[in-house]
Amino acid sequence: MIRQRVARQDRVKRQDGLSLGKGAMRILVVSTAVGPIGQGRGGGVEVTIGSLVGGLADRGHQLMVLAPEGSEPCGCPMGTVAGHLQPPWQQQPRDAPILQPPHGVLAAMWREAWALQGHHHVVLNLGYDWLPLWLGPCFTVPVLHLISMGSLSRAMDEAIADVASTHPGRLAFHSKSQMESFGIHQGVVVGNGFDLNTYRFVQEPEPLLGWVGRIAPEKGLGDAAAAAALLHMPLAVWGRVEDPAYKDRVMADHPNCDFHWQGFLPPLRLRQELGHCAALLMTPHWQEAFGNAVVEAMACGVPVVAYQRGGPQETIDHGLTGFLVEPGQVAHLAAMAEKACHLDRHRIRRRCRERFGMAPFAQRLEAWILAALCQDPPL
Numbered sequence: 001m002i003r004q005r006v007a008r009q010d011r012v013k014r015q016d017g018l019s020l021g022k023g024a025m026r027i028l029v030v031s032t033a034v035g036p037i038g039q040g041r042g043g044g045v046e047v048t049i050g051s052l053v054g055g056l057a058d059r060g061h062q063l064m065v066l067a068p069e070g071s072e073p074c075g076c077p078m079g080t081v082a083g084h085l086q087p088p089w090q091q092q093p094r095d096a097p098i099l100q101p102p103h104g105v106l107a108a109m110w111r112e113a114w115a116l117q118g119h120h121h122v123v124l125n126l127g128y129d130w131l132p133l134w135l136g137p138c139f140t141v142p143v144l145h146l147i148s149m150g151s152l153s154r155a156m157d158e159a160i161a162d163v164a165s166t167h168p169g170r171l172a173f174h175s176k177s178q179m180e181s182f183g184i185h186q187g188v189v190v191g192n193g194f195d196l197n198t199y200r201f202v203q204e205p206e207p208l209l210g211w212v213g214r215i216a217p218e219k220g221l222g223d224a225a226a227a228a229a230l231l232h233m234p235l236a237v238w239g240r241v242e243d244p245a246y247k248d249r250v251m252a253d254h255p256n257c258d259f260h261w262q263g264f265l266p267p268l269r270l271r272q273e274l275g276h277c278a279a280l281l282m283t284p285h286w287q288e289a290f291g292n293a294v295v296e297a298m299a300c301g302v303p304v305v306a307y308q309r310g311g312p313q314e315t316i317d318h319g320l321t322g323f324l325v326e327p328g329q330v331a332h333l334a335a336m337a338e339k340a341c342h343l344d345r346h347r348i349r350r351r352c353r354e355r356f357g358m359a360p361f362a363q364r365l366e367a368w369i370l371a372a373l374c375q376d377p378p379l
């Protein structure tokens with residue numbers, strides 16, 4: 001199937017001589033405008049971009065990444081762009097208007113993408129922002145969007161619905177439940193993939209629960225703290241403090257929780273540390289699109305207990321790699337965490353390898369991009 005698509009793409013010649021050759025594509029990836037890669041503001045997107053670039057480059061494609069100034073290298077040529085960071089949608093009310101800060105990096109990155117499009121077959125947007133969704137149809141090459149969060153804002157829902165009605169093949173999601181949060185029932189779900197060799201397996205964990213995420217209300221750290229306090233187990237917390245007042249509230253509300261604050265660790269260091277946890281808790285109060293941390297813990301052999309909503313309900317094999325519990329049921333969360341500590345860590349790691357490698361992720365991305373280019377070749 002993919003070969004047929006490549007053959008069709010071989011016939012797509014551009015006036016500037018850019019053709020798809022033997023299936024190799026030149027892909028311009030535009031990162032999130034909420035923060036430079038490597039600082040944690042972009043959450044899961046910062047890790048996804050590494051797997052996406054690595055996996056597609058391994059398949060012979062040429063990638064270039066545009067990202068805010070101060071970004072760390074991500075394994076391919078990069079262009080960095082100065083400007084004020086974009087406020088994240090998850091910090092705004094559902095009816096918030098579209099914001100565009102003066103000298104905004106979002107507009108500056110897309111101005112640069114416009115200038116560079118002629119050297120690429122496709123532009124791949126990883127930012128959860130209104131501007132690229134609106135601007136995409138004005139480009140001369142197809143602009144595809146890998147949507148990184150679920151439905152949070154009316155303005156974003158409308159922008160995504162517009163693309164879904166005119167160019168449905170240009171959208172992809174990380175999980176089915178994330179896609180369905182936009183009212184879309186048929187579409188491309190690419191999951192996510194990880195460079196699993198970079199995660200350190202630990203057979204004998206410490207008596208420690210783990211929690212990984214941005215410290216912000218939607219990530220629900222408070223529930224994990226309550227469960228850890230019930231079990232009298234310390235809770236190691238890795239992640240950037242996005243909302244300091246929320247962190248203070250969680251500490252005040254859970255005086256019996258023994259927090260081990262680890263701060264934000266660079267991704268490669270986190271992968272060496274996570275394996276020490278007996279179990280990871282994932283307690284989102286929102287529709288988690290995928291929940292990278294779930295899979296990353298499993299890659300280290302760590303069982304995960306998560307609320308049954310959003311991506312984690314599709315990534316956890318209940319009873320094998322962890323347990324799913326009714327959101328908000330903290331006592332049940334604690335009971336399942338205790339039970340999870342007895343799951344077989346080798347089996348968890350093996351199952352993770354079967355499901356979440358970087359290579360199959362890249363294959364799914366490639367199939368999506370080629371199908372979109374076939375439906376809608378570059379001008």
Ligand code: UDP
Binds near residue numbers: 270
């Ligand atoms: N992360 C990290 N260092 C930290 C804490 C988190 O590199 O100290 C990474 C983590 O590995 C994960 C990402 O940040 O890949 C968070 O992604 P997730 O999908 O779990 O949540 P999001 O922030 O996107 O809602």
